[in-house]
Amino acid sequence: MNTPARVLAVLFAAALCALLAACGGATKRSPLEQTLYHYTSAIRWSEFDKALAFVDPQVLERDRPGELDMERYKQYQVSGYEVRSKNTPEEGVYEQVVLIRLVNRHTQTERVVTDRQRWRWDGEAKRWWLVSGLPDIRQR
Template sequence: MRRLLFLPLLLAALLLAGCATDKRNQSLTATLNAYANTLRWGDFQTAEQFVDPEVREKHPVSALDRARYQQLKVSDYNDDAGPVPDGENQVRQTVQINLVNIHTQTERSVIDHQIWRYDPAKNRWWLTSGLPDVSQQ
């Protein structure tokens, strides 16, 4: 009799775990798409809101970096490789971002190694690696 009760409970637990994973994956897809679209429009100020609040507090964006972001336009954001799981609540993603300097009209690429952390309590993904380093040569 115990076995008959255990099986439905086990199935229910597995279904709930599957639902949580689906919710997390949907949240990741929505977050990565929103972040990519924000950067494609060159809106680095809004993109900063995707950065983990603890990271923002410990490493605020400098005035110099803000000035750099203002003089650049994003001409391409290539995230074709997609996110790669790196633990239960973390993914990594490598993105190539093509930038055009609005003053010189020269284009260059930077590689952005992103690390995203999932907060299950808020069903939210946070960028822990910070905004792209546009000072790369």
């Protein structure tokens, strides 16, 4: 191997090692952070059917959104999701207030709804559940 090629190979190896070291030092998300990240992603992409999977099964037994409700969610495109406040009132409970901007796909009008989320930790399932249900998009 000639000298310029050897220098490039050494530089490439050094850069690769630095990149791998940087990735290895990345902090891992907590279960709450992971849950909020995935839930937020589902809402931001207007995938309310996927967001429904985060709702506490006990809540869904009592108050599952009907077919008409789920069709109503499909009428809206989420154009913004802004966490306004966070709170941990007690162990295993997390609350946040989120402003969600929605655009009606038919009228192209935008409105903002306030989503008061309450999450609970399920130690048996080892996951967080959304106790407050999906955002109420009927708010005025």
